[in-house]
Amino acid sequence: MNPNPIIGVVYHWLGGFASGSFYVPFKAVKKWSWEVYWLFGGIFSWIIAPWVLALIIVPHLVQVLASQPFGVLGWTFFWGMMWGFGGLTYGLTMRYLGLSLGTGIILGLTALFGTWIPPIFEGTIGAKLHTIPGQVILIGSIFALMGIALTASSGLSKEKEMSLEEKRKSIEEFNLKKGILVAIFSGVMSSCFAFGLASAAPISVTAQHYGSPLIWSGLPQIIVITAGGFVTNLVWCGYLLKKNGSFGEYFGRVKVLTREAAAAGSAAPALDPSDGPLLSKTADMTSEVRAPRMPLISNYLFSALAGTTWYFQFFFYTMGESQMGRYKFSSWTIHMASIIIFGSLWGIFLKEWRNTSGLSKFLLGMSLFTLIVSTLIVGYGNLLGVQIGGH
Numbered sequence: 001m002n003p004n005p006i007i008g009v010v011y012h013w014l015g016g017f018a019s020g021s022f023y024v025p026f027k028a029v030k031k032w033s034w035e036v037y038w039l040f041g042g043i044f045s046w047i048i049a050p051w052v053l054a055l056i057i058v059p060h061l062v063q064v065l066a067s068q069p070f071g072v073l074g075w076t077f078f079w080g081m082m083w084g085f086g087g088l089t090y091g092l093t094m095r096y097l098g099l100s101l102g103t104g105i106i107l108g109l110t111a112l113f114g115t116w117i118p119p120i121f122e123g124t125i126g127a128k129l130h131t132i133p134g135q136v137i138l139i140g141s142i143f144a145l146m147g148i149a150l151t152a153s154s155g156l157s158k159e160k161e162m163s164l165e166e167k168r169k170s171i172e173e174f175n176l177k178k179g180i181l182v183a184i185f186s187g188v189m190s191s192c193f194a195f196g197l198a199s200a201a202p203i204s205v206t207a208q209h210y211g212s213p214l215i216w217s218g219l220p221q222i223i224v225i226t227a228g229g230f231v232t233n234l235v236w237c238g239y240l241l242k243k244n245g246s247f248g249e250y251f252g253r254v255k256v257l258t259r260e261a262a263a264a265g266s267a268a269p270a271l272d273p274s275d276g277p278l279l280s281k282t283a284d285m286t287s288e289v290r291a292p293r294m295p296l297i298s299n300y301l302f303s304a305l306a307g308t309t310w311y312f313q314f315f316f317y318t319m320g321e322s323q324m325g326r327y328k329f330s331s332w333t334i335h336m337a338s339i340i341i342f343g344s345l346w347g348i349f350l351k352e353w354r355n356t357s358g359l360s361k362f363l364l365g366m367s368l369f370t371l372i373v374s375t376l377i378v379g380y381g382n383l384l385g386v387q388i389g390g391h
Contacts, residue, residue: 003322003323003325003386005323005380005382005385007323008319008322008323008331009320011316011319011320012316012331012335012338013338013375014320015312015317015335015339016337016339018309018311018313018315019339020340020342020343020346021309021346022309023306024346024350025302026302026303029298029299029303030294031254031293031294031295032299033240033244033249034095035240035244037303037306039233039238040300041303041306041307042237043307044303044304044307044308044310044311045307045308046226046227046230047226047230049308049311049315050219058212058216058217059210059211064203064206067206068203068206072199072200072202076199077224079228080193080225080228081228082232083190083225084230084232084233085186086187086188086192087186087232088186088236089183089185090102090186090190093106093179097176097180106187107339107343108148108336109184109190110191111144111333112145113187114191115194115330115336116141117191118198119329131385133327133381133388134385135381136378136384137330137377137382140330140333140376140378140381141330141333144333144370144375144378147371147373148336150364150366150367151371154363157357157363158356158364159176161357193225196224197218200220203220203224204217215322217318222315226314252294252296320334320335325385326385327381330381333375334379337371338371340367344368
């Protein structure tokens with residue numbers, strides 16, 4: 001079956017919707033520390049969903065992976081670990097900047113590095129840009145970067161207009177300086193997922209050899225990349241669980257200072273009046289108490305929903321990439337633009353823009369328009385590549 005870039009763009013939009021939406025269920029998680037819900041959701045994102053979907057859809061999945069050279073699996077896993085640092089700090093950026101501004105900065109850098117560095121590294125960038133389809137795709141990428149810049153500008157305009165109290169009401173841990181630094185790091189490291197996909201290309205070829213249709217052949221790639229990301233996140237979240245004593249939150253328990261520690265001059269955190277009796281005393285002068293009002297079942301469900309939703313961005317990404325033809329490297333631009341579009345729409349829905357000026361809203365509207373146009377231009381460039389063979 002011949003590639004169909006029009007359908008590919010639609011798949012990328014679906015992937016962008018999944019990515020732009022995945023953090024929303026986390027907002028329904030109550031009384032869990034960040035590392036608690038992030039790790040539990042990540043188990044679904046990086047392990048359960050990739051394996052379950054691939055086992056159902058891809059024929060002979062285990063054989064496909066087992067037949068790969070160590071170098072292919074090793075480099076793919078490595079890039080997954082590097083990408084894991086970006087995914088890890090993506091969550092921190094949402095905490096400090098909110099969906100609109102945080103998503104704009106991170107994905108702008110990710111789009112730039114993830115789209116163009118792989119073909120530059122492979123030495124194919126010159127040949128691609130000497131064709132009409134490649135030049136059209138370049139124009140679309142420029143529009144995407146313009147749209148991302150407008151998104152960041154609208155976010156900065158919004159933050160300048162809001163009081164600190166308003167910022168913290170919509171984004172409880174708002175911190176502009178810290179958030180931008182984290183966002184830059186996250187954006188650069190997040191682009192490593194694109195490098196992982198490039199390294200994992202032989203896995204897709206093998207999957208087709210074992211009978212997988214082209215449209216599903218990218219699913220085994222995700223398993224290896226996200227496994228690397230899981231290791232990075234597991235190490236960091238495990239450290240935070242130990243440091244903060246937050247592991248007990250998985251069982252509805254919270255850690256507080258003992259009466260002895262409080263009497264010694266330490267300020268004990270306030271507890272819900274309905275919290276249960278003291279359970280155990282530890283060497284660090286803290287105690288575990290029951291927190292009956294901690295909604296454990298809904299916390300687990302919403303975290304699992306967030307993690308599974310996150311995975312579907314790359315489920316649809318690989319489907320979209322399979323339809324883009326010779327210029328599939330441009331899929332990364334469409335994906336990033338789509339994420340920002342839907343992330344910004346969620347920011348509007350969650351009333352992050354409620355008390356902003358007409359200028360901020362105008363900039364946001366222009367950014368959304370420019371990003372949508374960019375995906376259409378890039379899609380058209382890929383369509384030309386299919387129709388005229390890239391010449």
